[in-house]
Amino acid sequence: MRKTTALRAAAAATAALLTATACSSQRGQNDQSTAAGGACKGQQTTGITDKTIKLGGVYPLSGPASAYGTISKGVAAYFKYVNAQGGIDGRKVEFVVRDDGYQPPKAVEETRRLVEQEKVFAVFQTLGTPSTAAVWDYLGRQKVPQPFVATGASVWGTDDRHPWTIGWQPNYVAEARVYAKYLKDERPKAKVAVLYQNDDFGKDLLGGFKKAVAGSGVKVVAEESYEVTDPSVSAQMASLSRSKADVLLDVTTPKFGSQALAADAKDTEWNPLHILNNVASSAAVLQPVGFKNVQGVVSATYFKDPADPQWADDPEVKTYRDALHRYAPDADPANQFNAYGWAVASSLHKALDAMKCPTREGLRDAVRNLKDVKVGMLLPGVTMSTGPGDAFPLETMQLMRFKGERWQLFGKPVDTREEFGPLTK
Amino acid sequence: MSTITAALGSDRARRLRAALTGLLAAAAAVGAPFYFAPFQVFQLTMVLLYAVALAGLNLLVGFGGQISLGHGAFFAAGAYTAAVMLDRYDTGHLATLPVAAAGCFVLGLGFGVPALRLRGLYLALVTLSFAVFLPPLLKRLQSVTGGSMGLTVDKLEPPAWSGLAEDQWMYFAVLAVTAVVLLLARNLLRSRVGRALLAVRDNESAAEVMGVRLSLHKTLAFAWSAMFAGVAGCLYTWVIGFVSPDSFSFVLSITLLAGLVVGGLASLYGPLLGAAFVMYVPSVSQDVSEAAPGVVFGLLIIAVMFAAPTGLAGLPGRVRGALARRATRAATLDRTPGAPSAPGANPKSLAEPGPAAVLTPAEPAAVDADPVGAPPRTEKE
Numbered sequence: 001m002r003k004t005t006a007l008r009a010a011a012a013a014t015a016a017l018l019t020a021t022a023c024s025s026q027r028g029q030n031d032q033s034t035a036a037g038g039a040c041k042g043q044q045t046t047g048i049t050d051k052t053i054k055l056g057g058v059y060p061l062s063g064p065a066s067a068y069g070t071i072s073k074g075v076a077a078y079f080k081y082v083n084a085q086g087g088i089d090g091r092k093v094e095f096v097v098r099d100d101g102y103q104p105p106k107a108v109e110e111t112r113r114l115v116e117q118e119k120v121f122a123v124f125q126t127l128g129t130p131s132t133a134a135v136w137d138y139l140g141r142q143k144v145p146q147p148f149v150a151t152g153a154s155v156w157g158t159d160d161r162h163p164w165t166i167g168w169q170p171n172y173v174a175e176a177r178v179y180a181k182y183l184k185d186e187r188p189k190a191k192v193a194v195l196y197q198n199d200d201f202g203k204d205l206l207g208g209f210k211k212a213v214a215g216s217g218v219k220v221v222a223e224e225s226y227e228v229t230d231p232s233v234s235a236q237m238a239s240l241s242r243s244k245a246d247v248l249l250d251v252t253t254p255k256f257g258s259q260a261l262a263a264d265a266k267d268t269e270w271n272p273l274h275i276l277n278n279v280a281s282s283a284a285v286l287q288p289v290g291f292k293n294v295q296g297v298v299s300a301t302y303f304k305d306p307a308d309p310q311w312a313d314d315p316e317v318k319t320y321r322d323a324l325h326r327y328a329p330d331a332d333p334a335n336q337f338n339a340y341g342w343a344v345a346s347s348l349h350k351a352l353d354a355m356k357c358p359t360r361e362g363l364r365d366a367v368r369n370l371k372d373v374k375v376g377m378l379l380p381g382v383t384m385s386t387g388p389g390d391a392f393p394l395e396t397m398q399l400m401r402f403k404g405e406r407w408q409l410f411g412k413p414v415d416t417r418e419e420f421g422p423l424t425k
Numbered sequence: 426m427s428t429i430t431a432a433l434g435s436d437r438a439r440r441l442r443a444a445l446t447g448l449l450a451a452a453a454a455v456g457a458p459f460y461f462a463p464f465q466v467f468q469l470t471m472v473l474l475y476a477v478a479l480a481g482l483n484l485l486v487g488f489g490g491q492i493s494l495g496h497g498a499f500f501a502a503g504a505y506t507a508a509v510m511l512d513r514y515d516t517g518h519l520a521t522l523p524v525a526a527a528g529c530f531v532l533g534l535g536f537g538v539p540a541l542r543l544r545g546l547y548l549a550l551v552t553l554s555f556a557v558f559l560p561p562l563l564k565r566l567q568s569v570t571g572g573s574m575g576l577t578v579d580k581l582e583p584p585a586w587s588g589l590a591e592d593q594w595m596y597f598a599v600l601a602v603t604a605v606v607l608l609l610a611r612n613l614l615r616s617r618v619g620r621a622l623l624a625v626r627d628n629e630s631a632a633e634v635m636g637v638r639l640s641l642h643k644t645l646a647f648a649w650s651a652m653f654a655g656v657a658g659c660l661y662t663w664v665i666g667f668v669s670p671d672s673f674s675f676v677l678s679i680t681l682l683a684g685l686v687v688g689g690l691a692s693l694y695g696p697l698l699g700a701a702f703v704m705y706v707p708s709v710s711q712d713v714s715e716a717a718p719g720v721v722f723g724l725l726i727i728a729v730m731f732a733a734p735t736g737l738a739g740l741p742g743r744v745r746g747a748l749a750r751r752a753t754r755a756a757t758l759d760r761t762p763g764a765p766s767a768p769g770a771n772p773k774s775l776a777e778p779g780p781a782a783v784l785t786p787a788e789p790a791a792v793d794a795d796p797v798g799a800p801p802r803t804e805k806e
Contacts, residue, residue: 061711062719064674099711104575104672105665106707109468113708116464130575134667137577155574198564199573229561 040357044143047121048358053088055079055124055348056096056114058131059150063101067254068127071150072097073331074324074341075125078349081323088352096120102127104134111135115144122147122363124348129153129200136165145363147351148344148393152279154204157391158424166367166391168344170278170302170416172201173208173423174395177416178300179275180212182399183247188217193245193272195236195260197252198225205251205277212420221245226256237263241270248272250280257285265293273298278397281407282336283307291405299407300397300414302382303343307334308406316376343377347384347393350375367393381413390422454600463592467664470596472700473603474660479685479696480610481653486682487691488614489646490626491540495552497678498559499651501668503529503658508668509569511578518581518663522602525659526652533651537644556678560670575669578662599660606656611693613649622646654681687729689738698737702729 047054061069079093087093096118098110107126114120122145126132129151139146140162148168149156152175156167183190194209196202202225210220222243224236233256240248250260257280264274274297276285281299304311311317320342324333331338350373355362370393373384384393396415400407416423458466482496506528507521539551563570570576583594613619621642624632633639662668680703688699710721733740 063676101707102671104667104669105471105661108665108667109471109708112464112467116462130573130669130671133575133577133669134665137666227561227564229557 040359040362043357043359043361045359047119048091051091052094053091053352054094054096054118054120055122056098056111056118056120057125058098058100058107058110058114058123058135059125059127060102060131061097061099063103065102065128068150068337069099070331070335070337071125071127071341071344073328074338074343075345076341077324077327077331077338078342078345080327081319082349088349089358095124100126100131102131104130107131107134108138111138115139115142120144121360124148125150125344127151132156132165136162140164143360145360145367147363147367148348150340150344152204153200154208154392154423155200163368164364166386166393168347168393169340170394170397171392171423172204172277173211174392174416175278175300175397176205176208177212177420178397178399178414179249179298180209180216180218181414181416181419182298182411183218184213184216187247187273190218190247190273191221191243191245192218192247192249193222193224193240193243194220194249195224195226195233195240195252196249197256198227201253201279202251206249209249226252228253230256233259234263237267241267244270246272248274250274250276252277252280254280254282254285256280258288261286261289261294261297265289275299278302281400283406286402291402294402297402298399299402300399301379301407301409302394302397303339303378305336305407306339307336310409320377339377343375346377347373347375350384379409379413385417390417392417392423395423455597458589458593458596463590466592466596468704470592470599470664472697472704473596473599474657474664475681475684475700475703476696477603477606477660478654478657478681479688479699480607481650481657482681482685483690483692483696484610484613484622484653485646485650486685487695488619488622488626489643489650491643491646492545492549492682493552493647493650494549494675494678494682495536495555496650496654496681497673497675498552498556499529499533499654500658500661500677500681501559501563501670501673502532503655504662504668504673505563505570505576505658506655507659507662508576508578511662512571512576513569518598521662522656522659525655529655529658530648530652532655533648534644536651537647540643540647541640553675553678556675560674563670563673570670573670575667575672577667580666581663595664599664602656602660606653607693607696610653614693618642618645683726687726687736689736692736692738695736695738702737 057072057075059069059072060066061072076095076097079095082088083092096114098114100107100110107130111123111126114123123135123139124147126135126146127150132146132149132151132153133155136146144164146165149165150169151167152169152172153167154171154173156162156165157171159165183192192209192213194206196206206223213220222240222245224233224240226233226236233252237260248260248264250257252260257276261274261276264270264272274294276297276299278300281301286294286297304314304317306317306320320339321333324331324338324342328338333339351363351367351370354366354370354373356365368386368388368391370384370386375384378384378394379398382394382396382398385395386393395417396413398409398413399411400409402408457469461469478496478500481499482493485491485493503525506525507518510516510521510524511518536552536555540548543551564573566572580591581595581598583589583591587594589597614622621632621637624635624637625639625642629639665672684699684703685696686699687702688697689695706725707722710719710725713721729737733743735743
């Protein structure tokens with residue numbers, strides 16, 4: 001009899017549901033994609049009015065990659081700051097953040113929520129290659145812009161079937177080219193050992209590096225890979241040490257970056273020039289190894305490090321610190337990820353300003369037609385440029401060397417576009 | 426009163442009511458995609474898909490009394506089978522389903538072998554190792570699986586004649602498969618195999634004495650269970666259109682197990698409730714607290730397990746039981762002051778008809794219902 005009561009409850013619920021269906025359907029609401037008039041006739045104006053603009057972002061606030069989730073705080077702080085200044089071209093920004101826990105199915109669900117329920121104007125940033133790859137087909141079909149995704153894979157720029165998606169940060173190939181140029185200029189006969197993460201990120205960077213040094217005196221003499229799930233890279237480091245290469249290209253994520261630096265410091269027999277990729281270059285990686293052990297390590301960057309006293313009087317960094325203090329008091333202004341969020345949000349601001357039509361199509365075209373756009377948080381000499389056949393906003397980086405207790409920039413910003421030509425598939 | 430309930434509970438009436446409820450549930454299931462927004466239809470699709478995996482896990486954990494922390498891996502195997510077939514051989518979506526099911530059945534058969542010798546936590550560890558080791562393996566086999574970038578495949582497209590939107594078509598496809606699978610699970614449990622499984626769970630030695638072949642049924646339980654997980658994985662590929670090793674970390678296995686326990690072990694509709702919990706509660710907890718959705722999710726699981734130790738499926742029964750007890754107590758209290766006016770009558774005997782009448786409806790259930798919310802007995806040395 002317990003069962004029949006449950007059945008009765010189910011029947012009642014069903015009846016209620018059917019009645020509700022008969023009364024009204026929620027489906028119809030979705031087809032109200034609004035269209036613009038005038039010169040922008042027929043273009044979509046979902047999520048944008050004369051007074052507001054609604055953006056949505058999907059970040060890993062929980063899960064294994066939750067350290068990156070703080071980027072959303074930098075972004076949100078920027079938009080709050082801009083709203084206090086009167087908004088973007090008079091439009092107040094509403095920024096909706098959802099958590100995908102770095103899981104692609106969750107990213108799909110949350111992206112659909114943003115598009116269909118929240119009715120955002122654009123999905124501003126999905127974070128991570130898997131999450132972005134899981135939703136770009138969907139967003140392309142729905143014709144929703146997906147500007148400035150937070151991942152450095154080169155596929156966002158080389159692909160030509162997804163006009164609605166574009167990256168932002170210098171892609172891994174561009175970074176590899178910066179190191180290649182440095183070695184070709186400074187150590188034309190270098191023998192390079194490479195430690196890399198066995199995934200798209202590691203392979204993108206390694207492949208770009210090999211291509212960039214092809215035909216020069218710089219040779220890759222040893223390569224070792226590791227899995228994200230490996231406990232340590234000490235075995236790989238031992239075998240690279242036997243190659244007696246004079247340069248170590250360290251393509252790792254933070255945890256393994258620390259391990260590789262420590263292993264390199266411990267190995268007194270082998271003292272190569274240690275090039276650490278940008279992903280693992282934060283102070284949090286270097287500190288546990290001991291600053292005295294990482295002197296002279298080389299890396300590259302493209303935006304201002306908020307912890308660097310060199311930028312203490314920089315107006316943009318000051319604004320950033322004040323705004324973060326006011327609008328995201330629990331976020332640490334010295335954290336590079338917050339600065340990254342700030343920089344990418346202000347880049348989007350510039351792109352929104354450049355829209356010819358205040359429509360989704362307008363934004364899609366604007367991010368693909370940037371001409372040397374300066375953004376305050378980026379290093380001097382680093383600007384955003386895109387155009388037909390070039391879907392990489394940032395391709396310039398500057399080298400830095402670790403000295404004392406912080407990174408010091410050296411040389412000139414390297415525009416890899418100029419040096420190596422456009423990046424293609 | 427008891428005669429009325431007896432009449433209501435008679436076989437024919439019950440069957441009629443069951444048919445009616447089934448009809449209504451079917452109508453609701455079919456009507457839902459025309460009512461809800463596409464995004465909500467997508468969520469419902471995911472609930473159905475997880476329910477298939479949970480139904481499989483339920484066979485093993487709830488009815489078989491074994492424990493598996495590796496069902497995320499079978500799920501992944503099914504998903505990758507479908508994705509690789511679609512990506513490399515461009516077979517239709519429908520063709521991937523039997524292959525994924527058969528492949529995972531065989532895989533489960535293989536994994537059922539340790540289940541013969543190990544039990545309880547030891548078996549859990551072996552299956553966990555499978556879940557931990559599969560994602561790195563998928564990354565290594567890059568030529569087939571696309572490595573850590575994963576594979577993007579075509580989603581299920583609605584044919585032109587149907588006139589349905591993409592989300593509706595996917596929903597109906599998944600609904601059809603889910604209905605078949607859940608029916609299969611139900612029938613399986615009512616067959617010889619199911620009875621044998623229950624017997625093995627409740628007392629291995631007794632079951633063996635009765636002529637149940639332990640090795641066969643334990644292995645088969647694993648295989649069936651893996652097959653269901655594989656089918657769910659295949660549906661996942663249809664719906665999401667993207668697989669990557671990181672989608673199937675061992676957290677998925679644990680989420681599935683948590684979903685099943687929350688939904689209700691050894692219950693036929695527990696998997697549906699568990700799937701809804703797994704699907705909706707993380708989003709809800711994110712709305713509650715943006716800073717720490719994980720904490721809210723964890724607290725909710727604790728709250729559910731505290732309020733309903735037998736899972737959500739067992740909750741109505743427990744509530745009714747509690748109400749009946751309260752009614753008994755109330756009845757006892759009511760009659761006690763009246764006792765002096767009826768001298769000689771024992772208050773206790775007066776109170777008896779009350780609770781008896783209330784309790785009667787619950788009695789047949791104890792006989793005919795499957796052990797709703799029976800705790801898994803994994804260790805009984």
